Amino acid sequence: MADSWLVVGLGNPGPTYAGHRHNVGFMVVDELARRRSVRFAAPRGMRAEVAETRLGPPGAESPRLVLVKPRTFMNDSGAAVVKLAAFHKIAPDRIVAVHDELDIDFGQLRVKFAGGDNGHNGLKSMRRSLDTGDFYRVRFGVGRPPGRQDPADFLLSNFPAGARTDLEIEVGRAADAVESLLTVGLERTQNTFNS
Template sequence: MDVTTPAGTPAANAPWLVVGLGNPGTEYAMNRHNVGFMVVELLAGRIGGKFKRAGKAQAQVVEGRLGAPGPGSRRVILAKPMSFMNLSGGPVNALRDFYKVPVAGIVAIHDELDIDYGVLRLKLGGGDNGHNGLKSMTKAMGPDYHRVRFGIGRPPGRMQVADFVLKDFSSTERKELDYFVDRAADAVEALVTEGLERAQSSYNS
């Protein structure tokens, strides 16, 4: 049985599984759809880790602790599913089982069309809003995991959504991308060390 606090936060001794959603391969690296990968890669750098294959799971992981050294820091497994986006649920569920993470201890970092570029929204549970990575995760384990939603805005003109998310960030967007990715990483760290409500208060812009 998953053990969580009444607020939906994992118990102090339970690890967090922080999943960046994206597509594997260098050709996708700077796509809007891969912003989740960008955030977990930055977090891995903060804890001094390098991604490695996670046993039989189709994913790469880094294990470490987030937060200031001491009792307030939390054990985390940072993960990048190595399946394509619409199959993310399988690798995430395998990692969940292997590391014995409660569902409420999973954080999915993903691009969000219905939020302006660079704006963040943190929440627990909810629908998938047409996002194939979330749809796959929810099918595999239910909806009651945390989400860090990174706004990418809507496609311009008549551009199809699939084309928009699989294009690289524009040159204008890239001027601020590092700042927004850094801020999203800060939000993840606040979520796992301080809880959802305090993180929402600081980062739901």
């Protein structure tokens, strides 16, 4: 369907991982669902939690939005994405992956189309399963770990308690960036949000 978008939050399922830096993708799609008062459900055989809504106000003829949180772990996210994309007949160039990015400081976003995976296992899995990297990305900066901390340990740890307010603001801004991308396009969104 030409008027449908698949917005995939990348993360790991379950309460153990909920507040981790690696789960900001889930946080952003949760915010998009909250704004539209829709709940996630786990359709049989889809290996993901899914919430369907419209991009515009209720009753308006606007693009359909399929919000996705894979129930696979990060390294196998593509299996859920490819299955949902096929089910909803959504091409890769109508998919948006929202994910953490070590190479961008916390408080910064980058919106882009296509590219590599930059070592991100969720993107790597999506590229492998979709057989292309030609999808949109909303890259949420989490910054580099301090000192000699292992990047994997850093990503699989919670944001500090003192950053909660800033985190809420940045999650909201990333949700705004997704909405902007789907309504006004890539170039205008990059001009507004890329820092």
